[in-house]
Amino acid sequence: MDIAELQTAVDAWIKTHGVRYFNELTNMTIxxxxxxxxxxxxxxxxxxxxxxxGEKDNLAEELSDVLWVLVCLANQTGVDLNEAVNNNFAKKTARDANRHKKNPKLLKD
Known part of the structure; x- marks a missing residue:
């Protein structure tokens, strides 16, 4: 599933099972x-x-929960995450093309 498909699937789930999105402030808090x-x-x-x-290692579940709510916020605020991620890659590549390769803190170990 790609990002656009994820946004569509979450939207369909919300409309089918969730009645409606929680408002933006509630979703930000969640x-x-x-x-x-x-x-x-x-x-x-x-x-x-x-x-x-009683606690368990449920890392995948917690990462998925974060992603779910993030997608909800994107959907309800009209953000195309596919476009936003592509723009973010371009920004980081232009800004940080060699920055991390020159960071002596990262060259340790």
Whole structure:
């Protein structure tokens, strides 16, 4: 599934099962909540925290939840994520073509 197909599929799901989109402010808050849940998993899986009893490594699920809400926000605000991502690649390529290759902090290890 590409980005455009994802946006269409999420929109169809919302209209079929979700009644309507939550408003933008609610979805922004939900996005922050989902990013927090993702951060919790990352902190336990890759950081120094340990899992609490009953917690599980559900990294893929949490990443997918973040993506879902991000797509909802794009849909309801009229953002074509395919176009936005292509523009972002162009911006980063023009700005950072050699920047990271010259960063001594990244050349360690």
């Amino acid at each position: 996005l922050v909540e989902e990013v927090g849940e993702l951060a919790r998993v990352i902190a336990r899986k890759y950081g120094e925290q340990s899992y609490k009893e």
